[in-house]
Amino acid sequence: MSTPSAPTARIALATCAELPGLDPDDAPLVAALEARGIASDAVVWDDPTVDWGAYAAVVIRSTWDYTERPAQFAEWARRVEHSSRLLNPADVVTWNIDKTYLRDLERAGLPIVPTIWLDPERNLDSRAIHTRFPAFGDFVIKPTVSAGSRGTGRYSAGETQSRSLAITHAKNLLGVGRRVMLQRYLSSADSVGETAVVFVDGEVSHSVRKAPSLAGPYRQGEGGEGTLHRDVVRDAETASEAELDLARRVVAALPQLVPGVAHPLLYTRVDLLPDDQGRPVVLELEVTEPSLYLQQGPQAADAFADALVARL
Structure with missing residues (x-):
């Protein structure tokens, strides 16, 4: 498969039908790509009319309705990868769709929420x-x-x-x-909040503190199926050394956990909480379609765009 040269390359930023123009979190990435001469299109992932092979790369962004059709999404990822460069790759996306991946992290000696x-x-x-x-x-x-x-x-x-x-x-x-x-439910979610550490090209980019999102029992129709939920960012912050150490260990373990992941992923987000002793544990590892809080990381969009261009 031939790949267009960077100055003429066109990128697809995959999203969902409810966000056809992307989530606002991705606006800095669009601007950073434009500054590098790279055009991008927001493209709905399950639109059957799209020719994914027309794009030099397809970057998964706000495809947040896939959880209602995970098998279809996994098949889409495999299909796109046959005609373009999918970022992140289909192998890691398929592994990450189901949160049983946390079992793999735990078996690898990484602490997770019990x-x-x-x-x-x-x-x-x-x-x-x-x-x-x-x-x-x-x-x-x-x-x-x-x-x-x-x-x-x-x-x-x-x-x-x-x-x-x-x-x-x-x-x-x-x-x-x-x-x-x-x-x-670790009480630190209320008193401290989650820390999200964002990696670009395998290196720490920035981190943010997220507010708690769960207040009570699940009730159908109240923030449930059919409704997109965005994290509430409490503030941009510098993660502690213990948090950064654990997040880096998680990223370093990926090649052993997911066959075929031999190089740093374009993007990774590790969500952490303090346990009862104040030690960080992994709540989630997001390598499919996470918000990357690019507006909270002053250099994040530029780093993302540079890493993406290098892959073309």
């Missing part, structure tokens, strides 16, 4: 689900394929009604064949 996994194949009844709840504190139930807190609820182990709602939530997800994550 998680119990519920698989639909086990046909768990209400009692079996309930026995897996923590004895105290708050906890979170969510499907392993989700984005922006879709299908996610927060519950209290010390309240009978809350536990009952949690059982119903988990059973409803399992009943339609979805794998479920049951995680302790």
Whole structure:
């Protein structure tokens, strides 16, 4: 496959039908590409009329409705990769779609938020689900394929009604064949907030602090399916040395976790929370379609654009 030279290359920035002009977070990237003589188009990922081979590269950005059709999205990624350069690559995207990737991180010795996994194949009844709840504190139930807190609820182990709602939530997800994550809700999410460390071309670009997004039980239609949810950025910040160390360890482990990832990815975001002892643990690793908070990183869009041009 021939690739256009950089001055004439055209880039597709993949998005979803609800955001046909991209998320505002990506505006600095569009401008940075223009400054380098690179034209870009916002293209809806599931538009059947698109010729992806007409683009020198396809960069996945705000494709945030894919969680309702993960198999279709994975097939799309493979198809695009056959006709263009997909960034990030299809192998890592497919691996990252389902949050069971956290199991891989944990097996590699990387600390994650304590998680119990519920698989639909086990046909768990209400009692079996309930026995897996923590004895105290708050906890979170969510499907392993989700984005922006879709299908996610927060519950209290010390309240009978809350536990009952949690059982119903988990059973409803399992009943339609979805794998479920049951995680302790770390209180630091409220008192400190999540730290997101953004990498461009394998190097730390910038970090931000995100506000908590979960207040109570999941209810269909309230910030759930069919609604795009954006993180609330509390402030730009410099991550602590402990946070940066863990984030770098996560990025360094990717070649061992995902076959075919031999070079730094164009972009990576590692979301962290302090545990009960104040040590950072991984909440999520985002290498598919994360917000990269380019407006909070003064040099981030330029670095992103340079790394992208180097791949053409």
